[in-house]
Amino acid sequence: MKISDVRASVHRFETRLPLIHNRPAGDPMRVCCEVETDEGHIGVGMSARFLCHGVAACVNHHLRPALVGMDPRNLEAIHARLQPIVSERGQASGINLAALSCVDLGLWDLIGKAAGRSVAQLLGGHRDHADVYVTFGFGAYDRDQLVAVARDLIARGHSRLKMLVGVAPGGIREDAERVRHLREALGEDVLIAIDANESLGLEDALQLARMLEDCGIAWFEDPLHRNDPRDMRLLRQRTSIPLSAGQMDGHSERFRHFLEHDAIDIFMPNSLFNGGMTETRRVAHLAQIYNRPLSDAGGGGIYCLHHVAGFRNGTLAEVHLGVEQVERQVFEHAPEAVNGRMHVPDAPGFGVTVDRDALKDSLVRGDD
Known part of the structure; x- marks a missing residue:
């Protein structure tokens, strides 16, 4: 099983506070990341809130090329490859870490679907x-x-x-x-x-x-x-x-x-x-x-x-x-x-x- 595609997109969802219906209940933005394999499995991960277009661009233009062709189950190998991309030195933060988050969640979703088991x-x-x-x-x-x-x-x-x-x-x-x-x-x-x-x-x-x-x-x-x-x-x-x-x-x-x-x-x-x-x-x-x-x-x-x-x-x-x-x-x-x-x-x-x-x-x- 190999990763054939990774794609991220930005979405806005409307929310309303109970009792105060003209006020949003938190931030409406989400980044949706889909990781697809050559066997047809698709895993979905998300991030949210901050600089969402930057997060999606990081996934699509920087992380995707490094991921295509890898076995999604080899998480340590994947993170070893992605780490120098998201942070050459030290601890990744901000956009870099959010991009890694939605990709990684998509991988776990995909691995669970392929194995027939929940992430829990x-x-x-x-x-x-x-x-x-x-x-x-x-x-x-x-x-x-x-x-x-x-x-x-x-x-x-x-x-x-x-x-x-x-x-x-x-x-x-x-x-x-x-x-x-x-x-x-x-x-x-x-x-x-x-x-x-x-x-x-x-x-x-x-x-x-x-x-x-x-x-x-x-x-x-x-x-x-x-x-x-x-x-x-x-x-x-x-x-x-x-x-x-x-x-x-x-x-x-x-x-x-x-x-x-x-x-x-x-x-x-x-x-x-x-x-x-x-x-x-x-x-x-x-x-x-x-x-x-x-x-x-x-x-x-x-x-x-x-x-x-x-x-x-x-x-x-x-x-x-x-x-x-x-x-x-x-x-x-x-x-x-x-x-x-x-x-x-x-x-x-x-x-x-x-x-x-x-x-x-x-x-x-x-x-x-």
């Missing part, structure tokens, strides 16, 4: 499902809207919720009041986590954590500017709230730095941005070695579901209200969470089939 099974097959949390608490909502959307999610069977901080016009004190209002409205039985999207300085993050320590916060995600491991360590030493990170640069070297500084509690790699499932597998093994739980953040959707289900230290997969809407458009019969749990699809690879009409309708050309 290829990773170890610990479970056929993952419990989920829902990212819903966007800054566009006022306090009462936060509660209304949360109660709707609870009525749909969810009991684990994540809201954003670092988004309130009044600063961290207002952030804390929003979180506390939600906790008081929902009671103690609902898991609440917070996510700053790397928006806070150390002192603000520390003050916010102190304000919320009596609210039973499950984790504080991406709390600091650039998630500097030294500052993350100081924050972790001064709060009882577990810290998590890994959404945008969650490659193995980054997690090694967190571990060397004793700066993190929960690993949250996202295969759409960190170099793909091959890199997430390295991160997962590192998490196992250091007895850290493995979760998911940043809109990985169906792709990240598989690493949470596949590894025995997997804990929670993310359901993001915007990503959920995108996946319902781009995939036929995309899996949905039922009573706070999402099952890995029975089909091989990532278990989903692309809606070709949706891809055609959502295509963004380079001059659009």
Whole structure:
């Protein structure tokens, strides 16, 4: 089996926030990468959000020529060939890493389809499902809207919720009041986590954590500017709230730095941005070695579901209200969470089939 073609394209999908229908629920852009073999297998991978046309161009003009003719199952050989292309020296980042991510995810999808196994099974097959949390608490909502959307999610069977901080016009004190209002409205039985999207300085993050320590916060995600491991360590030493990170640069070297500084509690790699499932597998093994739980953040959707289900230290997969809407458009019969749990699809690879009409309708050309 040999790779016969690799192609990437840019797509835009419309999303809307519940209650505020004129506001998008996250970034609408996706890069879709298809890897095809001479035996007719096609694997589909994705990346998202940043400089999408650059990512697609990197795949089409730089990675494709290196991949054609290779056996897609030889992942180490493939990465050895691609590494000097995406980064001649040091750790790849940005467009380079996103391009590698969508190609690698396409390879895993293809390998699973050829083998008749899901990616979760290829990773170890610990479970056929993952419990989920829902990212819903966007800054566009006022306090009462936060509660209304949360109660709707609870009525749909969810009991684990994540809201954003670092988004309130009044600063961290207002952030804390929003979180506390939600906790008081929902009671103690609902898991609440917070996510700053790397928006806070150390002192603000520390003050916010102190304000919320009596609210039973499950984790504080991406709390600091650039998630500097030294500052993350100081924050972790001064709060009882577990810290998590890994959404945008969650490659193995980054997690090694967190571990060397004793700066993190929960690993949250996202295969759409960190170099793909091959890199997430390295991160997962590192998490196992250091007895850290493995979760998911940043809109990985169906792709990240598989690493949470596949590894025995997997804990929670993310359901993001915007990503959920995108996946319902781009995939036929995309899996949905039922009573706070999402099952890995029975089909091989990532278990989903692309809606070709949706891809055609959502295509963004380079001059659009």
